[in-house]
Amino acid sequence: MSVLGIELRRSAAIGAALLALVVGVAALYLAPGRWSQGWMSLTLTTKEYLLLLWPLALAAGAWQGRREHRARVGELFDTTPRSPLRRMLPVLVAMGATVGLSYLLVVVAGGVRVAPIAAYFPPDVVAIVLVDAFSLSAACCLGLGLGRLLPALVTAPALAVTGVLLVFFTAVMRPDWLGAVLSPAYGSSQFYPFQTVDPRVTGALAIWMGALGLTGVLLLVTRGRFARATAVLPALLGLGVAAAIVPRDEGTLIAPVDPVARELVCTDDAPRVCVTRVNANVLDTLAPLARDGLGVLAKLPGTPTQVHEDRQVWAESDNLPVPDDDILTITVGIDEHGGLAHPASVATRIVLSLGVDGTAECPRNGAVERAAAYYLLGREPVSDVGVIPGMISEEPEMNAEAVALWRGLRDLPAAAATSRVAAVRAAILQCRDSTGLLDR
Known part of the structure; x- marks a missing residue:
């Protein structure tokens, strides 16, 4: 020694x-x-x-x-x-x-x-x-x-x-x-x-x-x-x-x-909100925000009643889970302090999805979907830059088109406007192009 x-x-x-x-x-x-x-x-x-x-x-x-x-x-x-x-x-x-x-x-x-x-x-x-x-x-x-x-x-x-x-x-x-x-x-x-x-x-x-x-x-x-x-x-x-x-x-x-770590940890009460076990510390923060988004979507018929953290792994592309129309998946981010990242965007992201999990295989019209989502939110559309985490740029014409469509919805009777928004969501679910659904 x-x-x-x-x-x-x-x-x-x-x-x-x-x-x-x-x-x-x-x-x-x-x-x-x-x-x-x-x-x-x-x-x-x-x-x-x-x-x-x-x-x-x-x-x-x-x-x-x-x-x-x-x-x-x-x-x-x-x-x-x-x-x-x-x-x-x-x-x-x-x-x-x-x-x-x-x-x-x-x-x-x-x-x-x-x-x-x-x-x-x-x-x-x-x-x-x-x-x-x-x-x-x-x-x-x-x-x-x-x-x-x-x-x-x-x-x-x-x-x-x-x-x-x-x-x-x-x-x-x-x-x-x-x-x-x-x-x-x-x-x-x-x-x-x-x-x-x-x-x-x-x-x-x-x-x-x-x-x-x-x-x-x-x-x-x-x-x-x-x-x-x-x-x-x-x-x-x-x-x-x-x-x-x-x-x-x-x-x-x-x-x-x-x-x-991948197992889901969920709230005991409804609407049910679930995160992976590794992110269970943010469940209490996420749950009320996610429920606010679900509450806005509930203005449309047949929208999801649960929010789950996205657990999809690219390496498992041959073994993807069966889609469930009652469940909406979102990405859960963690900030540098270990808390929920971008909490102010949670409800907005849920509504912007119109209750449909995204897919790259179907035609999507971002301006139409944004106008429909912001009509449900009750405010004028804004660019995703600064609202959606990770979004760093977009064409300015897109939001201008969304604002014009949103104003058209706002001028309609509530029942008619909601019906058109529901038609946009139905088109997404059926993998159809939603272009023109808010023009009539």
């Missing part, structure tokens, strides 16, 4: 860990909206930041690995009766443990903010975080070995740049299963709130990182060209084993779904 304590004080271990901690926490809190949705969102965001942290750990190990060469004591230490492994064990433990611990502290720093608002803790989080921390320890070990093998001053910065390129380009390489094996940042792109990382991908990464770390240890403690050449064998064997267990299915690799 005294030797380990000396290594902690005199090696680059504490400095590297502190640097990784500062970089990780700073990256998290510069963009809190990216991980405010819950524990898995935080986990995937920190996993993405391995693009910075993994090369940093690799470079820190390389810098430490050239210590004996820098001090010119390599030949002196080689004459001691202690084996190279026993001599190097303290620095391996010091570097690997502290850098791995720094990653866990980055997750904890984000968890302090997530814990009070998160409604669901996915069990996969524990394994993913531990393997990611282990990957940083493995990077340190590999860096130590490479730093001892190539003890030049330029080795550490060169490995830092190389590490960034490797982590990034292996994460996006094809086929996907190879990227899942090679890159510690693979699987961090977030597509759905109920996303996870498949356990087989996590297991394959653990095997590959362990093999890389063992290769680094062998490079650090072996002598002679032949012995160092054989140090690559663990990496090759680990790559083979990891490739054998990693899944090949594209949907499983790119954006697997946590079925528990």
Whole structure:
């Protein structure tokens, strides 16, 4: 323990860990909206930041690995009766443990903010975080070995740049299963709130990182060209084993779904409003807003009486749920504080849909639908820009046309105007073009 304590004080271990901690926490809190949705969102965001942290750990190990060469004591230490492994064990433990611990502290720093608002803790989080921390320890070990093998001053910065390129380009390489094996940042792109990382991908990464770390240890403690050449064998064997267990299915690799996080949590009373379990913390805020929208739609016959969060996954296009005319699905967004994003738009979005889930296969007339929806809302149509989240531009002529149609509806008797709006909704349901339905 005294030797380990000396290594902690005199090696680059504490400095590297502190640097990784500062970089990780700073990256998290510069963009809190990216991980405010819950524990898995935080986990995937920190996993993405391995693009910075993994090369940093690799470079820190390389810098430490050239210590004996820098001090010119390599030949002196080689004459001691202690084996190279026993001599190097303290620095391996010091570097690997502290850098791995720094990653866990980055997750904890984000968890302090997530814990009070998160409604669901996915069990996969524990394994993913531990393997990611282990990957940083493995990077340190590999860096130590490479730093001892190539003890030049330029080795550490060169490995830092190389590490960034490797982590990034292996994460996006094809086929996907190879990227899942090679890159510690693979699987961090977030597509759905109920996303996870498949356990087989996590297991394959653990095997590959362990093999890389063992290769680094062998490079650090072996002598002679032949012995160092054989140090690559663990990496090759680990790559083979990891490739054998990693899944090949594209949907499983790119954006697997946590079925528990995807389950619906609903209000007890009607009209029923449901969100996924991972977003259950915003149900109380969403419910009255969604009910306001349903109340406006109720002016038309046969409109939906329930609002559900959209749970459709693009990778499951061959297994889509059967449409239910009584249920309207909406996208539920989470703001950077973990609350409901854009609450003022919820009722408007529901009414603008006219109670019909959108489809790209049917002809749609945006001006007609907007005029019909704003007639139900009782106010003049406005551009979707600034009203609908994600809408950044539209043709000005569209809203001008909608306003003209809306004024025509407003001049009609209420029963006649409502009948025309109902005809627009019926056309959408029947996949017919609604153009001209408000002109007569």
